[in-house]
Amino acid sequence: MGELELIEYIRGLASGHAPEWLQVGIGDDAAVIALPSGDSIVLTTDMLVEGTHFEPGTPPRAIGRKAVARALSDIAALAARPLCVVAAVCFNKECNREFQRRICKAVWEASLQFAAPLVGGDVSEGEGPLSLTVTAVGLPGPKGVVTRAGAQAGDAVCVTGTLGGSLRGRHLSFTPRIAEALDLAERFELHAMIDVSDGLSTDALHIAQASGRGITLKAEAIPVSEDALALSREGEGHEDPLRHALNDGEDYELVFCLPQRDAKAAAASGVLGTLVSIIGAVTSEKDSFIVRPGGAREPLRGGGWEHLTG
Amino acid sequence: MGELELIEYIRGLASGHAPEWLQVGIGDDAAVIALPSGDSIVLTTDMLVEGTHFEPGTPPRAIGRKAVARALSDIAALAARPLCVVAAVCFNKECNREFQRRICKAVWEASLQFAAPLVGGDVSEGEGPLSLTVTAVGLPGPKGVVTRAGAQAGDAVCVTGTLGGSLRGRHLSFTPRIAEALDLAERFELHAMIDVSDGLSTDALHIAQASGRGITLKAEAIPVSEDALALSREGEGHEDPLRHALNDGEDYELVFCLPQRDAKAAAASGVLGTLVSIIGAVTSEKDSFIVRPGGAREPLRGGGWEHLTG
Numbered sequence: 146m147g148e149l150e151l152i153e154y155i156r157g158l159a160s161g162h163a164p165e166w167l168q169v170g171i172g173d174d175a176a177v178i179a180l181p182s183g184d185s186i187v188l189t190t191d192m193l194v195e196g197t198h199f200e201p202g203t204p205p206r207a208i209g210r211k212a213v214a215r216a217l218s219d220i221a222a223l224a225a226r227p228l229c230v231v232a233a234v235c236f237n238k239e240c241n242r243e244f245q246r247r248i249c250k251a252v253w254e255a256s257l258q259f260a261a262p263l264v265g266g267d268v269s270e271g272e273g274p275l276s277l278t279v280t281a282v283g284l285p286g287p288k289g290v291v292t293r294a295g296a297q298a299g300d301a302v303c304v305t306g307t308l309g310g311s312l313r314g315r316h317l318s319f320t321p322r323i324a325e326a327l328d329l330a331e332r333f334e335l336h337a338m339i340d341v342s343d344g345l346s347t348d349a350l351h352i353a354q355a356s357g358r359g360i361t362l363k364a365e366a367i368p369v370s371e372d373a374l375a376l377s378r379e380g381e382g383h384e385d386p387l388r389h390a391l392n393d394g395e396d397y398e399l400v401f402c403l404p405q406r407d408a409k410a411a412a413a414s415g416v417l418g419t420l421v422s423i424i425g426a427v428t429s430e431k432d433s434f435i436v437r438p439g440g441a442r443e444p445l446r447g448g449g450w451e452h453l454t455g
Numbered sequence: 456m457g458e459l460e461l462i463e464y465i466r467g468l469a470s471g472h473a474p475e476w477l478q479v480g481i482g483d484d485a486a487v488i489a490l491p492s493g494d495s496i497v498l499t500t501d502m503l504v505e506g507t508h509f510e511p512g513t514p515p516r517a518i519g520r521k522a523v524a525r526a527l528s529d530i531a532a533l534a535a536r537p538l539c540v541v542a543a544v545c546f547n548k549e550c551n552r553e554f555q556r557r558i559c560k561a562v563w564e565a566s567l568q569f570a571a572p573l574v575g576g577d578v579s580e581g582e583g584p585l586s587l588t589v590t591a592v593g594l595p596g597p598k599g600v601v602t603r604a605g606a607q608a609g610d611a612v613c614v615t616g617t618l619g620g621s622l623r624g625r626h627l628s629f630t631p632r633i634a635e636a637l638d639l640a641e642r643f644e645l646h647a648m649i650d651v652s653d654g655l656s657t658d659a660l661h662i663a664q665a666s667g668r669g670i671t672l673k674a675e676a677i678p679v680s681e682d683a684l685a686l687s688r689e690g691e692g693h694e695d696p697l698r699h700a701l702n703d704g705e706d707y708e709l710v711f712c713l714p715q716r717d718a719k720a721a722a723a724s725g726v727l728g729t730l731v732s733i734i735g736a737v738t739s740e741k742d743s744f745i746v747r748p749g750g751a752r753e754p755l756r757g758g759g760w761e762h763l764t765g
Contacts, residue, residue, distance in 0.1 A: 148578045154556055158563045159573065167539075167574055176574035178539060178592070184490040188574065190590055192543035194581035229477075229488060233502035233588045246464055253468045263469065264477055264486035264498065268458045271504035273583015278543045280500055280590035282488070 172355070173292050174222035174339060175283070186228075187283035187290060189219040195274035199317065205244055207317045208277065209251025210258075215342070216281040217259050218321040218397045222340040224291040224330035225283035227261035227323060233278045235269045252277070259321065288330045291401070296337035296356035298429035301408030305419050306398040308345055309373025309389030316395035325416045326399055333407040344394035347447035349425075350433055352402060359430035362445060365438045367391065368422045391435075392448035402427050482665065483602050484532035484649060485593070496538075497593035497600060499529040505584035509627065515554055517627040518587065519561025520568075525652070526591040527569050528631040528707045532650040534601040534640035535593035537571035537633060543588045545579045562587070569631065598640045601711070606647035606666035608739035611718030615729050616708040618655055619683025619699030626705040635726045636709055643717040654704035657757035659735075660743055662712060669740035672755060675748045677701065678732045701745075702758035712737050 156171050163170055168185060169177035175189035193212040195201055213230060220227045232252050236245055245268075256263040261281060296302075305325055322340070329335060337356055339348045345367065353360040364387055373389035403411070411421045433445040466481050473480055478495060479487035485499035503522040505511055523540060530537045542562050546555055555578075566573040571591060606612075615635055632650070639645060647666055649658045655677065663670040674697055683699035713721070721731045743755040 151555055151559060151578050152576075155559050155563060155573070155576070158560060162567065162572065164539075164572060167572070170574055171576070173575075176539070176541065178574065180490065180492075180494040180496070181594070182490075182492045182494040184492040184494045186490070186496060186592070188539075188541055188590075188592065190541040190543045190575060190577050190588065192545055192577050192579045192588065194545055194579050197579055197581045229474075229486070229498075231486065231498055231500040231590060233500045233590075235502055235504055235586060237583075245461055249461060249465050250468060253465060257472065262472065262474060262477070263465070264480050264488065265483075265500060266462075266465070266481070267500050267502050267588075268461050269502045269504050269507055271507045271584050271586065273547075274581050276545060276581065276586060278500065278502065278577075278588035278590075280498075280541060280543075280588075282496070282498065282592075284491070 169290065169292050174219040177290050185285050187220055187223050187225040187285060189216055190278060190280040191216040191219060192276060192278040194276045203317065205247035206251040209248050210255040211317050212277040212279045213252055213255035213259060214319060214321050216279040217261055217323060218340045220281050220283035221321050221323040221326040222338055222399065224286045224326045224335060224338060226286055226327060227259060228282045228284055229264045230256050230261050230279050230281045231265040232263060233267040235271050235276045237271060237273060237275060240275060259323065286327045286330050291330060291335045291338040293337055293339050293352050293355035296352050296358050296402040296427045298358055298427055300336055300402040300427040301405045301423050302349065302360055302362065302400065302402050302425040302427060303408050303411060303421050304345065304368065304398055304400050304424050305416060305421055307368040307370035307420065308341065308396045308398060309370045309386060309393050310376040311372065311393055311395040313372040313375065315372060319397045321397060322399045325419055328416050329401065329411065333403050333411055336402045338399055338401040341396040341398045341400055342394060344392045344448060345400065346391045346445055348400055350445060350447050352400065353433045359428040360425055360433040360445065361428055362425035362435045364435055366422060366424045368420060479600065479602055484529040487600050495595050497530055497533050497535040497595060499526055500588060500590040501526040501529060502586060502588040504586045513627065515557035516561040519558050520565040521627050522587040522589045523562055523565035523569060524629060524631050526589040527571055527633060528650045530591050530593035531631050531633040531636040532648055532709065534596045534636045534645065534648060536596055536637060537569060538592045538594055539574045540566050540571050540589050540591045541575040542573060543577040545581050545586045547581060547583060547585060550585060569633065596637045596640050601640060601645045601648040603647055603649050603662050603665035606662050606668050606712040606737045608668055608737055610646055610712040610737040611715045611733050612659065612670055612672065612710065612712055612735040612737060613718050613721060613731050614678065614708055614710050614734050615726060615731055617678040617680035617730065618651065618706045618708060619680045619696060619703050620686040621682065621703055621705040623682040623685065625682060629707045631707060632709045635729055638726050639711065639721065643713050643721055646712045648709055648711040651706040651708045651710055652704055654702045654758060655710065656701045656755055658710055660755060660757050662710065663743045669738040670735055670743040670755065671738055672735035672745045674745055676732060676734045678730060
C-alpha cells in the first residue's frame with residue numbers, strides 16, 4: 146500500500162468532519178488552524194528513520210539537522226514563517242550517552258539556526274532504527290498561506306534551485322527555502338506551492354491533483370543539478386540526468402505556480418540569490434504531461450520516491 | 456543515560472535562549488506559546504514504540520487509541536483543552552495494508568472521540584518496531600494553564616482515580632482526564648499539576664523539583680487500584696500493592712496541588728464522578744518523603760518507569 150493511498154484513505158475518513166477552524170487539512174504540506182482570537186497556526190509533522198531517510202553511520206549533527214530542516218521545508222511550502230518545533234526521538238541500545246547528547250544538541254542547534262526554537266520533546270527507547278519525529282509550528286506570512294490547491298490554468302510553473310542527485314549530500318545539508326518562500330509570496334501572486342520532497346514529477350502532480358488542473362512540464366527547462374550530472378556519469382546505467390532531476394526527490398526546493406508575468410519577473414531576478422526557472426505551465430487539461438526536447442509529449446508520471454511501495 | 460538526564464541536558468542548552476513568547480518551555484508536560492494576537496497554544500509530542508509502550512500483537516485499535524490518549528493526557532495535565540493532533544507513523548514490512556489502515560483509522564477515531572481531530576500526518580517505513588508519534592495542540596482553559604512549577608508549601612497533594620497495575624489493561628484503555636482537569640481548574644485554585652505517566656513517586660518528585668518545594672506523601676492515603684491488588688496476589692514476589700501504586704506508572708491520572716480547603720472540597724465531591732484522594736502535602740523542606748503506615752518517614756525515591764535507564 147502506497148503512502149499516498151493511505152493518505153487518501155485517511156482523507157476519506159475525515160471528509161465531512163472538517164471543523165470550521167480547519168483552514169487547510171489533511172493532504173497538504175501542513176495544516177492551517179484558525180484560533181479564537183484571529184491567529185492562525187501552520188502545523189506539520191515529519192518522521193526521519195535510520196535506513197530510510199539516512200544511512201547508519203550518518204553523523205548525529207547531520208541527522209538532527211535534517212529532521213528539523215525537513216519539517217521546516219513543509220512550513221516554507223505554505224509560505225509560512227516557522228515559530229517553533231517539538232521533537233520525539235527513539236534511541237536504540239547502540240546509541241550511547243554521547244551519541245544521544247549529540248543528536249539532541251543537533252536538533253537544538255538546527256532549531257535555533259532556522260529560527261524555530263525547540264520548545265519540547267519526548268525521548269524513548271526501542272529495538273530497531275533510530276528515529277526522530279519533528280513537529281513544526283509556523284505562522285502565516287503577511288500575505289497568508291499558499292497551498293497546493295490554487296493553481297490556475299495559464300499559470301507558469303516555476304522551481305527554485307536545481308534538482309536531482311540529492312543523495313550525494315544535499316539531502317542532509319539543504320537549507321529549507323523559508324526566506325525564499327516568504328520573499329516570493331511578498332513580491333508575487335503565488336497561486337500554489339509545494340516543496341520537492343518526493344521528486345519533481347510526483348510533487349508537480351500533487352499540485353495538479355489538488356488544484357484540479359493539468360501541468361505540462363518542458364523537459365529542457367528543468368534545472369538539472371551538478372549532482373544529477375555526476376550521478377549520471379558515475380552510475381552504472383548512465384541514467385539520463387533529467388530522470389534524476391525528475392524523480393530523485395529530497396531536493397527541498399520550491400515548486401510554485403503564478404501568473405506568467407510574475408514568473409518572468411521571478412525568473413529574471415531569482416529569489417534572494419537563488420535561481421528561479423520557469424519549467425512549464427498549468428493547463429485546463431485533465432492530465433499532466435512532459436514535453437521532451439524533440440517536442441514529443443508524454444504523460445507525466447510520478448516517479449519520485451514514495452514510501453511503502455516496495 | 457536516563458531520559459530525565461537527557462532532558463536536563465537539553466534544558467541546559469536552551470537556558471538563556473527562551474524567546475519572549477515562550478510561556479512554558481522544556482521540562483513540563485507541554486509547552487505554552489503566546490501568539491501575536493493574544494491566543495496561546497499548548498503543544499506536546501509523544502512517541503509510542505512497539506515493544507516499549509505496547510506488546511507486539513496489541514490490536515491496532517488499541518495502539519492508535521493509546522498514542523492519541525497519551526498525548527492528550529499531557530494537554531490535560533496543563534488544564535488545557537485539546538484542539539487537534541497530527542500523527543507520524545512508521546510501519547515495518549510486517550504491517551500489511553489492512554493493518555496500516557486499521558492503525559490510521561484508530562488514530563482518526565480516537566482523535567474524534569477525544570475532540571482533537573487529526574489534521575495531518577506523515578507515513579514512513581523502516582526496519583524495526585512499529586512506532587507512532589502524536590503531537591497535540593491545545594488551548595488554555597478559561598482559568599489559564601497549570602504547570603508543574605507552582606506548588607506552595609502547605610498545599611495538599613491530591614490524585615484522581617486509583618493507581619498501579621495499569622499493565623493489566625488500563626495502560627491501553629484509559630481515558631485522558633481532560634474534562635476532569637478543566638473542571639478542577641474551574642472550581643479550585645490549582646497551583647501545580649502533572650499526569651501520572653512515569654509513576655506517582657517519580658511524578659510527585661517532578662512537581663517538587665519544578666516547584667522548588669518538598670512533597671510528603673502519606674502511604675495509607677494512596678488509592679491503590681484493583682489491578683495493583685490483583686498483580687500483588689498473582690505476582691511471584693507478592694510485591695506490596697502500594698509499590699505498584701507508587702511505581703508502575705502509565706496510570707494517566709492527575710496529581711495536583713491546591714490549598715487544603717479546596718482539596719477537602721475536591722475530595723468530598725470527587726470530580727465528574729471520579730474519586731479524588733488527598734495523598735500528602737507540599738512542604739518547605741528541600742527533600743520529599745513518604746510516611747509509612749506505622750509513621751516511619753523515608754525519602755521518596757522515583758521508582759517509576761524511566762526510559763533509557765537500562
